[in-house]
Amino acid sequence: MxxxxxxxxxxxxxxxxxxxxxxxxxxxxxxxxxxxxxxxxxxxxxxxxxxxxxxxxxxxxxxxxxxxxxxxxxxxxxxxxxxxxxxxxxxxxxxxxxxxxxxxxxxxxxxxxxxxxxxxxxxxxxxxxxxxxxxxxxxxxxxxxxxxxxxxxxxxxxxxxxxxxxxxxxxxxxxxxxxxxxxxxxxxxxxxxxxxxxxxxxxxxxxxxxxxxxxxxxxxxxxxxxxxxxxxxxxxxxxxxxxxxxxxxxxxxxxxxxxxxxxxxxxxxxxxxxxxxxxxxxxxxxxxVKATIPELPHEKAERFIKEYGIPKYDAMVLTLSTEMADFYDEASKLSKDPKAASNWMMGDVSRLLNENNLTVADLKFKPADLAELIQLINAGIISNAIGKQVVEEMFKTGKSPKAIVDEKGLVLNNDEDELLEIVNKALDSSPESIEKYKSGRGRATGYIVGLVMKETKGKANPQLVNKLVNQEIAKR
Known part of the structure; x- marks a missing residue:
């Protein structure tokens, strides 16, 4: 039974x-x-x-x-x-x-x-x-x-x-x-x-x-x-x-x-x-008393889905606490990239809070700082990987992303001539990657990109490196 x-x-x-x-x-x-x-x-x-x-x-x-x-x-x-x-x-x-x-x-x-x-x-x-x-x-x-x-x-x-x-x-x-x-x-x-x-x-x-x-x-x-x-x-x-x-x-x-x-x-x-x-x-x-009731979490979640176009799961997680929802709401508007703001709040920011047993109210940085970080990444000034380093520093010190990037010299290398030279050296050192690529294994370029990023200590613009790698392989 x-x-x-x-x-x-x-x-x-x-x-x-x-x-x-x-x-x-x-x-x-x-x-x-x-x-x-x-x-x-x-x-x-x-x-x-x-x-x-x-x-x-x-x-x-x-x-x-x-x-x-x-x-x-x-x-x-x-x-x-x-x-x-x-x-x-x-x-x-x-x-x-x-x-x-x-x-x-x-x-x-x-x-x-x-x-x-x-x-x-x-x-x-x-x-x-x-x-x-x-x-x-x-x-x-x-x-x-x-x-x-x-x-x-x-x-x-x-x-x-x-x-x-x-x-x-x-x-x-x-x-x-x-x-x-x-x-x-x-x-x-x-x-x-x-x-x-x-x-x-x-x-x-x-x-x-x-x-x-x-x-x-x-x-x-x-x-x-x-x-x-x-x-x-x-x-x-x-x-x-x-x-x-x-x-x-x-x-x-x-x-x-x-x-x-x-x-x-x-x-x-x-x-x-x-x-x-x-x-x-x-x-x-x-x-x-009715007039004092704010937008409720489920109402806010519905608005986030409609206004920002984020997935339902994201909206539900982001509205579990008022502080999280309000922080995300402001960061989305300022960054003009709601999905990126959602990814950062649900990913690195939540991880740092959980690891330190803190809440959003304890954050040393503001929604405007997260928006600035997203804008730096979208403008190609820093990479997403460098962004993760920056948000860790923001969490510890409360400094703005731009101040951290300038202080630590984290701006991406967008010098095409310099990167082209590094790319060709990497290709010369790995002819087998070229053969794999030409035989249909497109992922082989990832190894070359990795060599370039390692050589530039992660400061090369990943999008530009990918473009140059594919461009130079096609010439060989």
Whole structure:
């Protein structure tokens, strides 16, 4: 029997507001433990929360970007649970009336199939503190308590780990581009819980689901879903009973493990938060938030394809981050060679960033510098090979391409008389290459070109050398 997975994701996103959701404490990552706290986020007696207006606006902005409808009249609720990282013994969140509902994200699989993944709801809530497990015991850092979150809950529309990864990748790209979160998974500002069950292919009946908590990388998410799918299929085939449970991913063992039985909604005893007023969103407020939404990554990709004529793959890669897309956009316009700009951004520039664990925002040179490099190559002043040397120096120093070329004497040799002499010497030293060429093996000229480039230390104009080689061979 063939089985399929039924997958839904719950994504927690820390918002990039300067202060927490119910108080004025800083949301800055890091800091001395328990230094970004106050009576409100520590839930001391007599303290009262006040909802941060920016949190509601960021939530609306995310919802509108994900094609959601906005509940213009909604409220906050209490979700009751006891855990050491929850200072109030309850979390202020949204239950029955979330801020956003019924949206979607379109993804495209590796097979070219476009699939729509429903976004069931987006609600705003507060984060909990952080537990630090040490040799002497468990410590609690409440700096993160009260940091604003949105929880984005998908419909169970994904059927493969690939689809789940594509959905999360596009979600992160959109949220980052609209500026509501930095989406740094390594710092916990984007975390994902995955719900998965299995069923026979063709069946409409849902299986028994397991929730895998706190996935903090795309690789971990995909590996965990693959493992969990196989585990559940094996259990069903053996006739074992599956139970609704919460599991964690063990990276070292590459397996999931049981944490606890899964809580149901009634376990949390939700009820309206009495210390906060109803959220009433006017049409004017909603429209003002709509006006702040920039061009989204998939819209930008479509424009790049249409405006610059680059391949779809290039456009998708270049729009994975706002910084990369904006850098490429400007470099393309200035260089008037969009494909060359794409090749440099996806090739040497990305390689240098990855090798040094940096982002486009860390680059020392500007789009105008990359455009200048492309223009130097297109004008025949330097070769593409020399361009690779130049971009390395640009990356290290931030100097302009022209300054580097002048400083290092990298201008191509375009002296036809001088190059003609070198070409003829190379041909004299390799008569067999001439014979191979005349017998139909056109690639034989490559050896001669290589000799000339070696003799000129790579400074000969490759196009001119090729022309002269072919010209002189024809005379012999």
């Amino acid at each position: 063939d089985f399929e997975a039924v997958i839904g994701l719950e994504v927690h996103v820390e918002l990039s507001t300067k202060t927490k959701i119910y108080c004025g404490c800083s949301t800055e990552f890091g800091g001395k433990p328990n230094s970004h706290v106050c009576p409100i986020c520590m839930a001391l007696p007599g303290s009262l929360p006040q909802l941060n207006k920016a949190v509601v606006e960021y939530g609306m902005k995310a919802g509108l970007s994900l094609n959601c409808s906005i509940n213009q009249l909604c409220r906050m609720d209490r979700k009751n649970y006891f855990y050491p990282d929850c200072p109030k013994n309850y979390q202020i969140t949204q239950d029955e009336i979330p801020l956003c509902h019924d949206g979607y994200i379109d993804i495209e699989t590796s097979k070219g199939i476009v699939k729509r993944i429903g976004v069931q709801r987006i609600h705003i809530e507060e984060d909990a503190g952080k537990l630090l497990h040490t040799a002497v015991g468990t410590l609690v850092d409440y700096n993160r308590a009260g940091v604003p979150l949105i929880e984005i809950v998908s419909n169970p529309d994904m059927r493969t780990p690939e689809e789940a990864t594509l959905y999360l990748t596009k979600l992160r790209s959109i949220l980052s581009s609209i500026g509501v979160s930095d989406c740094k998974m390594e710092e916990g500002s984007l975390r994902c819980d995955a719900n998965i069950s299995v069923r026979p292919k063709g069946s409409d009946k849902l299986g028994v689901r397991a929730e895998i908590k706190n996935m903090n990388s795309f690789k971990a998410l995909e590996k965990a879903l693959v493992y969990e799918f196989n585990r559940q299929v094996t259990a069903v085939e053996k006739g074992e009973k599956l139970t609704v449970e919460t599991r964690r991913w063990n990276e070292e063992k590459s397996e999931t493990a049981v944490m606890r039985s899964k809580e149901m909604a009634n376990d949390y005893r939700y009820f309206p938060e009495g210390d906060l007023v109803t959220i009433n969103i006017s049409d004017e407020w909603l429209n003002s």
